[in-house]
Structures are given as structure tokens and as C-alpha cells.
Amino acid sequence: MGQTNSTQTRIEQREGSAKLEEKEYGNGCEDLLMKLPDECLGLIFSRLNAPDRNRCSLVCKRWLGVEAQGRRLLSLLAQSDLAPLLPSLLCRFENVTRLALKCPRRTPGIDDNALVLVGGLCPQLRRLKLKGCRQLSDDGLVDFAKICGPLKKFSCGSCAFGVRGLNGILRHCAFLEDVSLKRLRGLVDDPKEFVGPGTNKIKRICLKELCNAHLLSPLIAGSKHLKTLILCRVFGNWDRLLEIITEHLKELVELHLEKLQVSDRGLLAVAQCRSLQVLYLIKAPECGNWGLTVLAMGCKRLRKLHIDGCLSGRIGDEGLISLAEKCSELQELVLMGVNTTSESLVVVGANCSQLERLALCNSETFGDNELACVAHKCNALRNLCIKGCPISDKGLEALTGCCPNLSKVKIKKCKGVSATGATTLQMSRGGLLVSLDTEILVTPKEIPPIRTSQEGSGMQSMHAATPSSRSALAKAKLALAAGGSFVAGTLLRRTSSSSGS
Template identity: 30%
Template sequence: MRGHDLINSMLPDEALMEIMKYVDGRSSDRDACALVCKRWRKLESASRHSLSLGATGQSDTCLANMLQRFINLRQVCVDERLLVPLPISRRFPHRHALCSRMMRPFLHGKDLGVTLSRKRRRSGQHVFRSCEDDSNDTGLSNFSDIGLQFLAEGCPRLERLCLIWCSAVTSCGLVILAQACRALKVLDMQGCYVGDQGLKAVGRYCKQLEELNLRFCEGVGDDGIVGIAEGCGKSLKSLGIAACARVTDLALQAVGSYCVMLKRFTLDSECIQTDGVLAIAQGCSQLQMLRLQCVNVSDEALQVVGRNCNSLETLALFSFQKFTDRSLVAIGGGCKKLRTVTLSDSYYVSDCSLAAIANGCPQLAVLEINGCHNIGTAGLQAVGRACRGLQELVLKYCQKIGDEGLVEVGKGCSQLRALHLVDCSSIGDVAIRNIALGCNQLRRLHIRRCYKVGDRGVVAFGTHCKKLMDLSLRFCDRIGDDALIAIGQGCHQLRLLNVSGCHRVGDVGLSSIAQGCPSLIHLDVSVCQNVGDIGLAALGKGCPLLKEVILSHSRKITDIGLGQLVTNCKTLESCHMVYCPCITPVGVATICAGCNSLKKVLVEKWKITDRTRRRHATILTELCMDL
């Protein structure tokens, strides 16, 4: 009833807080709740559990202000890589002032979208400072130990802490935090210069720690990892170590001895030898995920993984130089639950390895082969015959895999949902057509620089794969309008289309997509010389939900086509149109003024007039060509 506040008069605080839990994670909804009234603002603040903070130049002070309002935080993320401007509205300056006052007390978190940045204006342009610039100003600094002390005092029940590239954080702050936040379960420290003393304190006080991620933590050595292993060995389930040059086999031996519950282990190191990984394999028999990029580890370690780690579900091996077929034969013989396998950059594994994985791991769902030059058609044929539940297949730079391999996949893997092919020079239309015939559940098809693939293969997807939603055919010279006509007639659920570099694609194919795919939200037709205004006009009429369009290096698109596009595509958020010689400053002004939802326009600097820059500076990304 108008004029009566039935919700506030009828519902108690507990009921309102319970309702607000259901919108936890939707920043716009949470913000809307906080703006209803003072009571809702107070309750919403009390029910908020997560906060994320970007680089501000005053991160410690900003966090202190946030903690005064949000008193029940469980998750905090500080990412010093993030710089997102708060735009100034030149059209409605009073609205900007009002928004600034409303935003100041509760600048967003993970479910709240907190991103703070500093900005200044010079000569009518927005100039954004980096963290390094801000650190040189008086009173400005990155997130530091002071911020960790604020967290220790304001969030005693903190469970998840993520610190990304917080270079001012040291062991001193981590010790203070560990002493106060003993319920900590997840600690992610990427690019932080903490040392062993900080990690030893975490191991001493945070006995519930389950996940620890150390990436580019150059100050961490064996003592810190040993302290974590001894203190949190019974609870630690996930450990990631990457580019920590002071960590040696001694640390991994401690992990293998104490962390018997470890389930996920990631290691990227040039210093670790076979003994370190061997200790993990022998002591952590419950491993479910193993990701290794270790050039000095040999077959012996993976052979033990195959014998001991029967619960392994995910295996990823990158840039391995000493692993051979013996390793993967052992994995295939022992890890029967394996579902995801990634093999990248190896000259020492062959079809024998892939056949062992396929025959020994019938539950395999995701397979990625990247730059393994001795794996050929026979190995992929074994996958097609044995892995009936395969859902995603990625083949990159696999020159020896021919059509027969994918033909077998098409016959045997009817549940395939995604196929990615990059620089597979021996794969052509025969393989692609058989995939379409046998895998009618396909949702995503990405093909890049496979020069034997043409219209004949892709046409079959329009006939047989009605559920296709994501299609990318980048730089495939034989793809033309016939392929897009078939896709437009058969794949009505298509949402993302990328035909960048397909020179035979023109207005006819694009018009067919516009008529048959009304749900399209992303389109990339860059470097398509035959796409012009007719295609854009059809796109504007047939795809009103379009959010992102990339038109760069298109010589036939003019201001007229842009005008036709923005007339109906009112939800457009991003437009890239560099190196389009027929687009003038008039077209740039047209698209900026015609779409209120625009967030980014990428265009040459000289095509932006002073008036357009004044009105739309916050959405313009200028490509400077006069250097």
C-alpha cells in the first residue's frame, strides 16, 4: 500500500538478514539494499562477508574505512594490479557528486565490487596513475603491514585472505595477522615479498589452513615451507609453489612427510629435482590434482605417482624435458580416475603415451595436447576408441595429427562439448565434418590457422550441431559465406562468433548470421575485407543483444554502417574500430552518443574530436599512431 512501510514494520532484523543472504554475490543487488534506508544499510553491512580492494595508493587507509562498516568479513582480497577509474559525468555533474557521496562509505567488494583508483584531469583528459606513481606522492602507499594489522584487529574471524602483488607486505605483518586470525583457511600470496618468518607464524597459529598459494614469492625458502608442513600438515589440502628459487627438495620432502591430506599440488620450479616430487608422490597418496612444470624431474617421480596416487583426477605437465613414455604408461596403469590431462611442450612422449592414458583412464573428459610433436594420428585414434565420455579436446601445434584421428573421435566421443584446434596443418574438412556428424552435443568450436579447413567442413555444423553457442574460425583462409549461411540457418543459439582474418567472409554471410542468431552478444569480424555497411545494418536489425563488436582493419565499413548498427543495438558495451579508413570522427561521435551502455571504444586518436573527448572521455581508449 502506498505510503506504508510494511516490510520494515512487519519483518524483524533476523528475517531481513536472512533474505539478504540470498543476494550475497550480486553487487548491484546488495548496493540497492544498502540504499533503501538506514536500517537496511546497517543490516546489509552486518551480513556482508567478502570484500575486494584494488590499487588506490592509499590501500591501508581505505581498508581501515571498510572495516569500520563491514564488521563480519570472512573473505578479503587485495589485488594491487587492479586500477579501475571512477568516471566523472560531464553531462550530469550533480549526479556524479551524489553518486560519489553514496559510494564513499561502501566501495565494492568481491560481491561488492570494490575498486578504488585515483585520477586527475589535465587539459580535459583523464590521466590515471599507476601504483608506482602513487607510491612516490606524499602520504600515498601500497597495501602494507599496516593494512594487515587493521585486518588482524578488525577481522578476527577471517577465513580467506588473498594478497596479489602487494609488494609492501612483509613477514612482520603476516606474523601479526597469523596471531590474530587463527581461523584462516585460505591464504593466497602472489608476488608478495614475505619471508620464512611469516610463513612459520602461519604454520604455528593457523592450524585450520587448507589452501596456500605461493607464486613469485621470492623471499620464501625451505624454512617457511617446512614450518607450514609441520604446523598445518593435518589440514593442508592445496599447495601451490611457483618461481620460488629458494625452495628446494628439502621443503617438498617435509610436505610429503607431514601433509598426508594434500589433494592439490602445483609446482613450477627449475630448482626442484626428482627427489622432491618423489617425496610428494610417496607421502601424499590422496592427491587429486597434480600440475608440474619442472625441467629437472625424471620418469621415476611420475612412475611413483602412477603406483601410489590412485585418486588422481587432474594431471598437467608443462615444458617437461626428462619425462618419457614410461611416465605416462605408469599413470595410465594406476590412475584409473583420471579425468583431465594436459601435455604441453614435449619431444619425448609419443602415441604410446596417449594410448596408455586412453586405455587406462576410461573416464577421461578433458584432453589438451600442446606442442607435443611426436604425438600423431594413432594416439588420437586410441582416445576416440576408448574415451567415450570425452567432453573437451584441445589440439595445439600438433602437426602430425591428421584427419583419421579426429574421424575416430567423431565416431566414439558423442559427448564432446568443445573442440579447439590451433595450427594443426594436417587436419582438414574430412575431420571437421566427421566431428559434426558424430558430436551433435557440441557447444564450442574454435579453429585457428588450420588452413585445410574450409566451408565444406563447417557447413556440417549448421546441419547437425544445433546447440552450438561459441564459434571461432580465426585466420582460416578457406572459410567464407557458405559456412556462415549454414550456421545462421541451423545454429540459432549462437552467442559468440569470431571470424577474424577470414577474407572470404562478406555481407551475405554476416546477414545470414543476423537473421538466424538473435542471441548473438559478441562478434569479431576484424581483418575481414569484404564486410561492409550492409552486413552491419543487418546485424543491427537482427541482433539487438549485441554487447561487443570488433571491426578493426575492415576497409569497407563506413560511418553509415556504424549508424545502422547503433540504431537498434542499444546494449552495445564495447566497440573496436582501429585501422578502418572509411570511419571518420563523425562515425566515432555517432557510436559514442548512440549507445548509453558503452564502456569502451577503441579508435585512433586523431579521429576523436575535442567535443567527443569532453563528452565521452571515460569510455574512449585512444590508439596513438603519431609516435
């Protein structure tokens, strides 16, 4: 009995001392985060990703409020069960300027009432993205446009509304600058209804995978201050439409024509855009040398040009020579499926003195002579990419003493180029990075010194101490050349786990 009382007494004494220590510790220490201003705390939250911000908001009520006040971007799963939660969510994040509502396929999404609720509770909304919201109709979009904030960017994809809803956005959103439409199912061919005209503040329009292209021509033509126009897989004959549109686009700077039904007649219309600087002509098999010639005569300020000839053979030296002679400000040239030879590359090197990036893909005529021509003529070149061309190690030798500004060479699917040839090019220039398919050459600064022995067999292996060689699957191979002294380079090959023996 006495032993039990003594044990209980000791327990009480320990608890009392623990409470005393806790009290003293609490009086002597203070929470420094409580002194941190809300502005600084919000700045810290802005540097975190979305999952970390969500975790921080659960720490205390103060962090919950500060994190909500600083949230500008909000992405929600726009299923039908989101509608009852919208008032509490949007009242918490009242400063949201960018909102994305995405609904998965074959899932009921939000309706018109929910979209109108978004417009009323987000007074500072600048950007709205709708994806897969098939329950939204034209009426809901018009009602939203009447009460939404100063909307500047509107993007939608895989939705069911049509011409009337889009016209409501264009009519009521006076600050709209960016419009992106993709896979709209509600664009029905009606001779009485068209999309547009656009407002004078629209600067960018992106149209992808749409039917009834003629319904969108007033939208483009009415945007007189348009800077960027992207057309990708927009069905219909665009030759006549481009003739109508380009008469009004005097300030167009960037144009993408990807997988369109367009010919040289359409390029003749594009030539009216005198301010054009960036052009993507991708998979347009009906365009040829004549179209490029007339294009070069009108668009002399081109800086960036991408051409995918689809191996049709309609684009070759004749068109490239015209471009090089007229477009002297060209800085980036990408040719895919275009059979070019030294005849046109000489003109490109002589006239385009600012050319910094050159890419040639799947060209049957670009060989060692053409590569040597590029090396000797393009002195400002910084980035060179060659894919699927008949070049060899002999052609790479021309790059060893030319192109003083060259910093990166990328070679893919060129059967005539070996690892030894790429290594020799790598070792000949200190700051050059050479990439050969999955084999990446290491810069000379990262290669450790080689210690040779008289008893060696002439071949030695080593592992480069680089970040890319830390993996257990990475293997290093040393390419050595005979001739009295060793010339070594290190190749890192990424191998799969199945071949790591």
C-alpha cells in the same frame, strides 16, 4: 600582569569545559562495532581484498585476531629471509587452507627446514603452490609430505626436486586430487625411477614444459579416476605413451594436447576414452583427417572441440564431416588454421543441433557462401567469431534474418568487412552485439534519436551516451544509408592519445 592572569584563567576555563564535554559525550555514545559478533566481522573481512584486509587488521587487537582467524588464502614471498618469520606468521594464520610460496628468479629461496616447518604449523592445508623455490630438495619434500595436513592440490613450477620428491607427495598425501607440474629441472632420465603410480583419488593432472615424458606415464596411467589431463609442451613421442595411458583412463572427460609430438596414431589411442567431452588439439601438425575420423568413432560424446591445424592442410572437410556425423552433442567448435568449406558446414549444421559457439580463424576457404551456410543451418548458434577469413559485407547480410538465438558476433582482421556492413547488421537485430576489431557497435537502445533538418547536407554526427564513450579520446561516427530514410548506427573507435586530434 592582571591581563596575563585573566588570559590564563580563560584558557583554564576552556580546557575544563572541553573535558566536561568529552566526558559527557563518552558517556552518551558507545562503539556499535564492539557489539558486532566476531562471526559477522569475519564475514565482512572475507569480502575485502588482501590490501584492505591488511589495513583493517591494524585497527585494533580484536580486528587483528578476527581477520587472522578468517584468513584462508596466504601468499608469501619465499626468499631465504622468510624462514625466521614463519613461526609467528603461521601461528597467527592457523586456519590457512591455501598457501602459495613464490620466490623471484636469481634469488635464494626457502630451504627444506622451512618447508617442514610449514607442514607442521599448517594442519588444515589443502592447497600448496611452490614457484621458483630452487633450494628445495627431494628430502625436504618427502619430510613435508609425512607431516602435512590433508593436502588435496599440489602445484610446483621452476623447482629443482625430482622423481623421489614427487613420489613422496604421491605416497604420503592420501587425499591428493590435483597435481600440476611445470618446468621441473630435477626429472633426470633414470630407467629405475618413475613418477607414480598415482592414487585413485587424483582427478586432474597438468604437465607443462617438462622433459623425459616417459617418467610421468605411470603417474597418469595409475590415476584410474582421472577426469582432466592437460599436456602442454611435454617433450617426447606421445603416440606410444597415449596407447599405454588411455587403456586405463575410462573416466577421462577433458583432454588438452598442446604442442606435442603426436600423430593420428595418438588420436587412435585417444578414441578409447569413451567418456571424453572436451578436447583441445593445438598445434599438432602431424594429425590429419584420418585421425579425426577414428577419434569421432570412439568419442561420440564430445561437447567442446578446439582444433589448431597450424595451416598444415592435413585437416579439412573430410575430418569435419566425420566429426559432425558421429558427435551430435557438439556445443562448441573452434577451428584455427583449418580450411573448411560449405560441404562440411552443411553436415555440421544438420547433425549438431546443439551447436551454440562457432569460431573460425585463419581459414582461407571460409567466405561469404560458407557464412551463409552457417547462418541458415546453425539455428542454435549464440556466439560467432570470425578472424582472418575472406568474408565481406555481403556475407554478413545472411545473418540479418537467420540464427534467432544469435547474441554476439565478433569479427577481426577480415579486410572485406567494413564498418557500414557491421553497422547494418547491428541495426537489423535489436539484441545483437557486433564487435569489429577495435570498433564496438552500440545496441540500438543506447542510440539517441536523430533529428534531421531540411538544410542538412545528408551527414550528421552525434555522440552516444554510453559508458564506453565517456573518455575524452572516444569518437563517435554515424553511418547513414541513402534511400529516403536514414538508417543510422553508432560506432565507437578507441583511439590512442597520439592520434586524438
